[in-house]
Amino acid sequence: MPGRHLTSGSARIVCIVAGMLLCCAPIKQLPWMKQDDTYQCGSQLIEMLQPPMSLAKQFFLAHSPIILVVLIVALLTVIGEPAKEILCFNHKAIINGQWHRVITGHLVHLSSTHALFNMIAAVIGWLLLKNVLTITQWFLTLLINAIIISLFLLLSNVAWYVGFSALIHALIPIAVGNDRKLSQPIKLLVIGGLAIKVIYEQVYGATLTTSQLIGGAVLVQSHLFGLISGIATLLFLKRESLRAVVNRIL
Structure with a gap:
């Protein structure tokens, strides 16, 4: 046979x-x-x-946080007003139990231009600083800071908010502060420069050109809350190093 x-x-x-x-x-x-x-x-x-793992799968796994954010923001921007109405940060709606808005409010935008500007900034930041945290840490950082910023907005009685820019202001100090390739002076320069920019906005407000481009007023308080949230997260992540410095000083 x-x-x-x-x-x-x-x-x-x-x-x-x-x-x-x-x-x-x-x-x-x-x-x-x-x-x-x-x-x-x-x-x-x-x-x-x-x-072997396909190149597309490797690329997605390596860049999954920013890819998912961009895709979700793009989809919600295409849907437009219905998505914004259901998902925006709305103080009264959140108080009445719609807690999903503390996260989803950061993913909807005033206009396609507003979304495009924020996603360009997010992608550039990701490409420069993606390796300073693991994929899991990035997802947790996004989630935790979205909640913290929204709590600040709630305590400040902000009635309505949309946009990813507050999260960008939180993620910059976290990423820069955890980048081992950057020297301390460079880290201080970047975070200090961002702080000066935010303080300027609190005093003088956002530029008229920016408001016209994105299709509405810029809520500059959200940038301040983002910066505070980001620095607080950075200090938490660096708590062991800070404790060692304090012990040496004392």
Whole structure:
């Protein structure tokens, strides 16, 4: 009876099983082999037989926070007023139990221009500073700071707010402060420059040109709340380093 040929899928399974057995089998160690060589050979065989991850999947996993933010903002901007009405930060609605707005209010915008400006700033910041935190840390940082900023807005009795700019003002000090490639003077310069910009806005307000471009008034208090939230988060993340500095001083 003629032998049956293994399909490519069956052959792959057989090879993987062989690799697993090679990892686990108590093969006698040869004179020139190190103790873990047998196990490493089996592990390498399994890795070689696994299908390679596609470039698109690798790209998405590496940049998932900013990709998801941009896609969600783009979708909500296309939907327009209905999305804004349901998702914007609305003080009265939040007090009445619509707590989702403390997060979603940061994802809807006044206009497509407003959304475009914020997403350009977010993408540039991501490309420059994406490696300072893990993907999980980025998602947690976005979520926590969105909530903190919205709590500030609630306490300030702000009636209505939309936009990602407050979160950008929070993420800049967090990312810059955690970037090990930047020297302390550069970090202080960037965060200090951002603080000066925010203080200027509190005194003189946003420029008329900016308001005209985005289609409405800029809520400069949100930038201040974002900066405070970001610096507070940075200090929390750096608490061990700060404690060491204080101990040296004292």
